Amino acid sequence: MDLMIKPLARESAAMDLMINPLAPRRNVSKPKHSKQRIKREMKRREMERRETMERLKTDMAEIGEGQNRIREGQREIRQKFEEIESECRSLREETMNITRQSDYNQIRINLMFAILKARQDSDFARAEHLTRLLREEMEKQEQGGKAGLVG
Template sequence: MNTLSRHKSPLALPFSKPRCRISLKNHLQRGKAKKLRKRMKRLRSEMDEISVEQGKIREGQRQVREKYEAVEMECELLRKETNMIMRQSMSTQIRLAFMFQILKARENQDFDQAAQLTSALRELIATENQQKT
């Protein structure tokens, strides 16, 4: 009877204690797995936030690059305009110098020199006009 009573009661089975150990071990593993899943979920959400922030940073860098390129283009245009103005100013100064020398030559009644200077001024203006076209 002793053997029958052992088999009738589930608590009296000889394997009941190891099952408790296994379930305790499983319970601990489940708890660790649950914590790990929570941690992984949190890490994924943090990675998503970082990804969004990196996207915003890339967009900001793209905008800064575009603005920088626009400023560089404008700077190059201003440089070209400045060079053109400097050439025009230099040309104007040379023409004024010729005109001043022509006036001085006429004032001194040196009409030959005035004629040479006038001819040189006309040639200068003609070459400048040819360079423009």
């Protein structure tokens, strides 16, 4: 008779599902299967976390390398900028020297023309005075001094 009861219990569960399809199943192995699914899900999540951590470590390393390249680039730009500033200072100084030399040359030319004009006008005293001034200006230039403005 026990043999008859077991099939009836199975039929009864099947009948319950036919009558009420949303009724819970009476399956003994379900909790074991559910635990395995939970373990698999936990392992999957742990793997995802590890992969995410590895990806983040890699990204952080790449970002660090990028920041180092940026720092190096800024250092190079700063060095080039300082070189350009130095070059600019030396060019400014050279320009000032050229301007001073040009002014000195203009003074000498003016004195020479004044000497010629004085000789042409037979004003030898003025020509001698201007010649002396020209010699003094040339001596100052040779000594490295600034040429004075002669009026």
